Amino acid sequence: MPSVITERIGDILHVTIDNPPVNATSQPVREGLMQAVAQARSARAVLLRGKGANFIAGGDMAEFDQPPKAPDLPDVVAAIEASPASWIALLHGAVLGGGLEIALGCSHRIAQTNTRFALPEVNIGLIPGAGGSQRLPRLVGFELACEMATSGKMVNAEAFLKAGGLDQISDDPEAAAQALIANLPPRPAPISARPRPKADPAYIAATRARLTKGAKAPPHNLDALIWASKTDFSKGQPRERALHLKLRQSTESKALRHAFFAERAAARPEAISGASPFAVERVAIAGAGLMGAGIAASMLLAGLDVVLLEASEAAAEAGRNRVLSILDGAVKRGKLDASKLVGLAENLTSTTDYSAAKKADLGLEAVFEDMEVKRAVMARLATSLGPDALLASNTSYLDPNLIFSAIPNPSRCLGLHFFSPAHIMKLVEVITLETTSKTTLATGFALAKRLKKSPVLSGVCDGFIGNRMLSAYRRAADYLLADGAMPAQIDAAMRGFGMPMGPYELQDLTGLQIAFANRQRQMASRPASERYINFADQLVEMGRLGQRTGKGWYRYEGNRIPQEDPEVSALIRAGADNRFQFTDQQITERLLAALINEGACILDEGIAASADDIDVVQMLGYGFPRWRGGPMHYGNTLPNLPEMVRALASQSPGSWQLAQKFKG
Numbered sequence: 201m202p203s204v205i206t207e208r209i210g211d212i213l214h215v216t217i218d219n220p221p222v223n224a225t226s227q228p229v230r231e232g233l234m235q236a237v238a239q240a241r242s243a244r245a246v247l248l249r250g251k252g253a254n255f256i257a258g259g260d261m262a263e264f265d266q267p268p269k270a271p272d273l274p275d276v277v278a279a280i281e282a283s284p285a286s287w288i289a290l291l292h293g294a295v296l297g298g299g300l301e302i303a304l305g306c307s308h309r310i311a312q313t314n315t316r317f318a319l320p321e322v323n324i325g326l327i328p329g330a331g332g333s334q335r336l337p338r339l340v341g342f343e344l345a346c347e348m349a350t351s352g353k354m355v356n357a358e359a360f361l362k363a364g365g366l367d368q369i370s371d372d373p374e375a376a377a378q379a380l381i382a383n384l385p386p387r388p389a390p391i392s393a394r395p396r397p398k399a400d401p402a403y404i405a406a407t408r409a410r411l412t413k414g415a416k417a418p419p420h421n422l423d424a425l426i427w428a429s430k431t432d433f434s435k436g437q438p439r440e441r442a443l444h445l446k447l448r449q450s451t452e453s454k455a456l457r458h459a460f461f462a463e464r465a466a467a468r469p470e471a472i473s474g475a476s477p478f479a480v481e482r483v484a485i486a487g488a489g490l491m492g493a494g495i496a497a498s499m500l501l502a503g504l505d506v507v508l509l510e511a512s513e514a515a516a517e518a519g520r521n522r523v524l525s526i527l528d529g530a531v532k533r534g535k536l537d538a539s540k541l542v543g544l545a546e547n548l549t550s551t552t553d554y555s556a557a558k559k560a561d562l563g564l565e566a567v568f569e570d571m572e573v574k575r576a577v578m579a580r581l582a583t584s585l586g587p588d589a590l591l592a593s594n595t596s597y598l599d600p601n602l603i604f605s606a607i608p609n610p611s612r613c614l615g616l617h618f619f620s621p622a623h624i625m626k627l628v629e630v631i632t633l634e635t636t637s638k639t640t641l642a643t644g645f646a647l648a649k650r651l652k653k654s655p656v657l658s659g660v661c662d663g664f665i666g667n668r669m670l671s672a673y674r675r676a677a678d679y680l681l682a683d684g685a686m687p688a689q690i691d692a693a694m695r696g697f698g699m700p701m702g703p704y705e706l707q708d709l710t711g712l713q714i715a716f717a718n719r720q721r722q723m724a725s726r727p728a729s730e731r732y733i734n735f736a737d738q739l740v741e742m743g744r745l746g747q748r749t750g751k752g753w754y755r756y757e758g759n760r761i762p763q764e765d766p767e768v769s770a771l772i773r774a775g776a777d778n779r780f781q782f783t784d785q786q787i788t789e790r791l792l793a794a795l796i797n798e799g800a801c802i803l804d805e806g807i808a809a810s811a812d813d814i815d816v817v818q819m820l821g822y823g824f825p826r827w828r829g830g831p832m833h834y835g836n837t838l839p840n841l842p843e844m845v846r847a848l849a850s851q852s853p854g855s856w857q858l859a860q861k862f863k864g
């Protein structure tokens with residue numbers, strides 16, 4: 201089947217792009233469009249549309265690692281723009297990247313109400329490559345174009361129309377196009393020939409200041425927009441193309457493309473291939489605290505019925521209010537239509553009566569992190585729900601095999617490890633136990649996807665993939681404290697690397713007590729040779745639990761800004777084993793070596809199915825910079841990785857189990 205279908209009816213040429221699944225601008229589409237341009241020579245007008253759910257949702261990433269194949273997209277857009285016929289783009293669904301660039305080559309744009317527009321190249325480390333950065337600001341103005349190109353965010357049809365991007369919005373674009381053709385105005389000037397957009401220097405300076413940290417593609421996009429404001433299209437467009445092609449080879453773009461593919465692959469693991477998930481419509485959640493409420497909100501937003509089960513009437517009421525306030529927040533953030541609020545609240549029951557859960561397809565516990573409490577709650581869920589209902593635990597560290605050991609039909613049991621805040625964080629670790637069936641696992645994945653989350657498969661170990669790596673990362677940081685670094689230096693070094701926060705600021709934000717309880721639990725099983733640094737334990741014993749107590753690794757003066765605290769510095773100095781002066785580079789190298797080595801151990805043990813899965817966990821759950829591609833991908837780009845791991849190990853002999861690839 202050709203990717204571009206043409207049909208001549210009278211003096212109108214109908215051109216339909218048919219390149220499933222998203223009509224990407226692959227080589228056959230470009231070639232087909234060039235042929236359509238040739239056929240259009242004798243036509244009065246051309247109607248250009250995309251078949252399926254979208255007009256065109258971007259380029260073909262599989263082509264990005266290869267040399268460009270003719271015809272190039274900029275030539276296709278230029279040919280459409282230079283065609284003697286009027287090209288009318290009929291837009292619906294997603295009009296992204298190359299799709300938007302093609303629409304900008306047309307003389308008219310008519311969109312359905314549901315259409316969304318974006319230049320998402322920045323999300324994969326690029327700038328547009330077919331004139332998008334030069335034409336879009338000439339059409340909709342510098343600031344909207346700049347916002348779109350530097351953020352990659354979608355703009356809806358209404359906003360795009362208002363900015364001058366569309367001729368009209370119509371729920372029947374075909375009819376609207378026919379009406380336009382019946383009274384066809386003279387072709388407007390091609391966008392490339394329109395005046396340069398005016399750019400306010402203050403806006404440019406403020407945008408530049410906002411984009412200086414981290415990834416390089418956002419400021420590159422700003423630069424390209426500035427070329428549009430300063431030069432003619434004939435100069436700006438080749439510059440844009442040259443930088444686009446150069447950036448395709450950049451480590452940043454490769455890392456971001458890796459992140460994209462890794463996320464997609466993680467959601468379809470081999471372990472569930474061929475399995476048919478069953479439908480989950482009604483969920484019982486035991487424990488309506490921080491996590492239970494967040495998970496409940498996320499389920500309600502996805503259209504599920506939720507029964508919250510609590511230990512007391514007061515806790516049930518508090519849990520319900522917590523969920524409702526999250527939903528209110530979703531309305532305020534524009535994520536939920538206010539008219540839907542009442543309906544969602546009706547789908548929520550909050551009670552102490554487990555019999556309310558008897559029709560649930562899934563029972564999930566999010567009660568205190570305590571084995572006996574969890575086992576007792578799970579036993580009640582198992583007797584209250586039907587014998588085949590799925591049962592899941594949201595435990596962070598406990599062994600789910602033990603939580604479920606007394607449950608009949610254990611093939612229906614699994615771990616669903618959500619992250620906090622659960623209504624926002626996209627990651628869910630789907631934990632497979634010794635007994636979990638393929639159908640159960642597939643249902644866990646399908647549910648996560650229905651919640652618009654990214655599931656990653658994990659086996660059972662202390663902390664699963666993510667928290668186990670977090671423990672290693674924090675231990676490496678504590679060794680640095682004991683050998684001469686201070687929390688503020690370590691935090692600054694990791695922020696400099698691209699983490700949103702350093703390890704100590706993050707502990708203050710989330711609270712020190714969970715990790716404390718965990719270290720106490722692990723005390724008996726910790727290898728005797730492992731160095732143990734007790735600064736965090738001392739802080740907890742002093743009541744310094746983090747931001748919620750106004751003091752933790754830092755002190756806080758009625759706000760969330762960490763201030764260095766002489767009391768903590770003195771405590772660290774007094775307990776330090778050594779006083780080395782670490783450079784920021786040594787700090788990041790030690791912490792990354794700990795993270796990457798632990799990831800490699802997790803792979804050695806078969807806890808994660810692939811290094812890519814580990815990258816997804818770290819990027820979506822722990823803020824590892826996406827533009828670095830996750831720790832395992834990043835590690836592969838470091839020629840000195842073995843030395844980094846050896847330096848980590850020799851700083852604290854007997855403290856690190858090394859992955860196979862770093863041994864010997």
Ligand code: NAD
Nearest residue numbers: 487488489490491509510511515566567568569595596620
């Ligand atoms: P929380 O203390 O905020 O909430 C626990 C809730 O469980 C409380 O509301 C409590 O009343 C309720 N509860 C206790 N016993 C109960 C019982 N017998 N029946 C019904 N309800 C009962 O704790 P949280 O932070 O929401 O953590 C819950 C679970 O989620 C823990 O296993 C934790 O490790 C895990 N988790 C926490 C986070 C996090 O960042 N806080 C992240 C991922 C997973």
